[in-house]
Amino acid sequence: MATCPPYPTNPPRPHWWQRGWVRYGALTTLLAISGLVILALVREQTGTQGFLVGLGLAVLPVPLLMAAFRWLDRVEPGPWRNLVFCFAWGACAAALIAIIANSFATRWIATATADPAGADTLGATVIAPVVEESAKAAAVLLVFLFRRRDFTGIVDGVVTAGVTATGFAFTENILYLGNAFGTDQLTGDSGFASVTAATFFVRVVMSPFAHPLFTVLTGIGFGIAALSTGRHHLRRALLPLAGLLLAMGMHALWNGSAAFGEYGFLAVYGAFMVPCFGLLTWLVIWTRQRELRTVREELAVYVMAGWLAPAEPHTLASMHARRLARQYARRHAGKQAARAVAQYEAYATSLAFLRQRGRKGRAGPDFAVRERELLDALWHRRDVARPALDHAARATAPPPVAPWPGYGTPGSHAGYGYGYGYAAAAYAGYGYAARPGGFAPVAPYGGYGHGHGHPAPAAPAFTPAWVPAPSSAHARSRPAYPSAHPAPHPPLPRRP
Structure with a gap:
């Protein structure tokens, strides 16, 4: 006869000396x-x-x-x-x-x-x-x-x-x-x-x-x-x-x-x-x-999965660009926005270091849980942080140099930007822009520069790997997550 698994029991309550406020109080008193x-x-x-x-x-x-x-x-x-x-x-x-x-x-x-x-x-x-x-x-x-x-x-x-x-x-x-x-x-x-x-x-x-x-x-x-x-x-x-x-x-x-x-x-x-x-x-x-x-190297995998914009790893790897992003947010949206941008930068850095520890075989048992927490924190600050990071990326990016004229308007030059194949808008893609002498249509993550010729190719379709489940308290107000995510845990080296 089949039996149902027992209901999970609540963890035992910690003793009074194990509570956080007791430890903080004892340390402060000391x-x-x-x-x-x-x-x-x-x-x-x-x-x-x-x-x-x-x-x-x-x-x-x-x-x-x-x-x-x-x-x-x-x-x-x-x-x-x-x-x-x-x-x-x-x-x-x-x-x-x-x-x-x-x-x-x-x-x-x-x-x-x-x-x-x-x-x-x-x-x-x-x-x-x-x-x-x-x-x-x-x-x-x-x-x-x-x-x-x-x-x-x-x-x-x-x-x-x-x-x-x-x-x-x-x-x-x-x-x-x-x-x-x-x-x-x-x-x-x-x-x-x-x-x-x-x-x-x-x-x-x-x-x-x-x-x-x-x-x-x-x-x-x-x-x-x-x-x-x-x-x-x-x-x-x-x-x-x-x-x-x-x-x-x-x-x-x-x-x-x-x-x-x-x-x-x-x-x-x-x-x-x-x-x-x-x-x-x-x-x-x-x-x-x-x-x-x-930071620049480890965050690339999250760009490919759609969690970060293409230029963000380079922007977050520059302290000058980080400062420009915070200043832009404070100037246009106030101190709360600047604080959100600073938190976004800190969480992204922690995510990069966490990924590096996992890649080198130093990941702890809470790797997947910690990664989900950091990605969730990044995703719900992106609407405030992304415009500021866009501005910092444009302000610190080197000007494009075109060696020869491009296709489109006579006398114009082809400009190369940053990105992964999207049309030029907030970020530059590797593709071509849509209108001669103008900007390309807005794509999910566009490029910085101007381009001429064909529209940018469509974004590749990712197979959903993991979508964090938002808590019920904020499920209605939270934006949709990307449809793809890196492996919940990077491949670890095998023990000899």
């Missing part, structure tokens, strides 16, 4: 308590006036560093809450851990060796790098584990680590500059000859990138681990550890440069720190350009 404690400790060591002076001077490099890391993250911008968490962790939790652990370790070494001067040197060159880099790496680890969807490569690791280190350096600069101001108050020094001016020049002018440079090495290790396949578990564990060890070593070299003689600091700064900073800057910019190339 960071707030850490901030209050670190505020009290710094104020106790520097005094009220020293704290205010240190705060005013230490905040100066923060906007520049944050803008630099945000610029690196513009290709696939992560959520602001991740950056806020990283900065707060570095400024509050990591700084508190460093102050307590460094003070305790230095006092213990001084008591054990009866050499306070040697204890200070050992604490600065050995204890401080290990404690501080480990405390900052904890934020990168938390984002890597619990915000895995937002952590997909080297750039994400660099941004996460750099913002965390920026917050840590902000608190540390308050402490150093406040203590320097207190010293000047006792000695009566002022102006450029003061300890405050010297400390400001060394920490804020010469080396605002020092702490971010150290911790970025840890972030690169996590970023490479994020690019590794799931089968290489040992590699995924060792790469972040290797980056952390490099960060500790560079930090120890920087702190110990004062013990290398009169010109030891300048020698380490010029021969080691500046070249490393230039090399890492080149690396992250090269990685950013490679991400833009990935």
Whole structure:
């Protein structure tokens, strides 16, 4: 006797400590308590006036560093809450851990060796790098584990680590500059000859990138681990550890440069720190350009399926064109339209990276679901985003150059555009336009340029592969989806 399958049961309700608001509340409370404690400790060591002076001077490099890391993250911008968490962790939790652990370790070494001067040197060159880099790496680890969807490569690791280190350096600069101001108050020094001016020049002018440079090495290790396949578990564990060890070593070299003689600091700064900073800057910019190339290459399959317009992969692969599209939307349709265009660009970039991970065998079990979510988000923003992207494509496209006269009006030239065989309208096709000396009839996706001669050939008929089912709440208001879609999952390499 045949039996019907049982009805699906509801998933068990999570325990109270597993709820999202409980986790967010606990994390916010932890960071707030850490901030209050670190505020009290710094104020106790520097005094009220020293704290205010240190705060005013230490905040100066923060906007520049944050803008630099945000610029690196513009290709696939992560959520602001991740950056806020990283900065707060570095400024509050990591700084508190460093102050307590460094003070305790230095006092213990001084008591054990009866050499306070040697204890200070050992604490600065050995204890401080290990404690501080480990405390900052904890934020990168938390984002890597619990915000895995937002952590997909080297750039994400660099941004996460750099913002965390920026917050840590902000608190540390308050402490150093406040203590320097207190010293000047006792000695009566002022102006450029003061300890405050010297400390400001060394920490804020010469080396605002020092702490971010150290911790970025840890972030690169996590970023490479994020690019590794799931089968290489040992590699995924060792790469972040290797980056952390490099960060500790560079930090120890920087702190110990004062013990290398009169010109030891300048020698380490010029021969080691500046070249490393230039090399890492080149690396992250090269990685950013490679991400833009990935966007252009991976989105082509969605153009063939009808989800994207022919010129959109090239437009989305140019940061200049993206900015033009947002400006056009803001100027003609307001801030909401500009926000929709920015979301369209972000979703398209995430879709390209998702497709690349699937093609390289790094797709997770939620690949098809995530792809549907991104395509659905793109499709329902296309009416707002497409005119802006059209404008950006036309503004950034090189002018067509015709080597010889074309067919049609005497003396005219044939113009070649972009597209996949549709007539010239919003986009240019490879075909010919319909009227001599004029524009071709409007097709689903036309071309940019003018053409002469025959009408464009009809669009090829696709076999429907997948059509997402819109939810019932918006089923009537949503536009029809394309009749074709790439394979729900790209072919993955077989395991040997």
